[in-house]
Amino acid sequence: MSEDVLDELFDVIEDRKENLPEGSYTTSLFTHEKGENEVLEKLGEETTELILAAKDDDFDEIAYESADIVYHLLVLLAMKDMDLEDLRAELAERR
Numbered sequence: 001m002s003e004d005v006l007d008e009l010f011d012v013i014e015d016r017k018e019n020l021p022e023g024s025y026t027t028s029l030f031t032h033e034k035g036e037n038e039v040l041e042k043l044g045e046e047t048t049e050l051i052l053a054a055k056d057d058d059f060d061e062i063a064y065e066s067a068d069i070v071y072h073l074l075v076l077l078a079m080k081d082m083d084l085e086d087l088r089a090e091l092a093e094r095r
């Protein structure tokens, strides 16, 4: 996955957070009555699905669930007023 895809996706998520366009799933997460708990539940569910896919060596499903997890992780970072640079800085420190 290229860095640009993540940057572009995060920019779209930030736009949804600011403008809250109707009909957007991302908007629904920012306006959900359960707030960030909805995102945390999704991350839990998708991680379980990823584990099952990995156990089955279902490579398409592994990629699909991984993308779901990354998307919801980026939404969580945006909810916490964090961004990709926080993630990159943490990863870079581990090199």
Ligand SMILES: N=c1c2ncn([C@@H]3O[C@H](COP(=O)(O)OP(=O)(O)OP(=O)(O)O)[C@@H](O)[C@H]3O)c2ncn1[C@@H]1O[C@H](COP(=O)(O)O)[C@@H](O)[C@H]1O
Binding pocket: 009, 012, 013, 016, 023, 024, 025, 026, 027, 042, 045, 046, 049, 067, 068, 071, 072
């Ligand atoms: N990358 C994503 C993305 N990944 C996952 N999802 C949504 O996350 C939800 C996941 O919920 P569920 O796990 O219940 O659903 P599921 O994946 O359909 O089903 P299972 O995994 O349970 O089988 C689905 O509604 C997906 O559509 C996403 N919704 C939006 N984006 C991107 O976010 C941007 C903004 O999109 P809008 O939210 O439509 O404005 C766009 O660039 C989109 O590509």
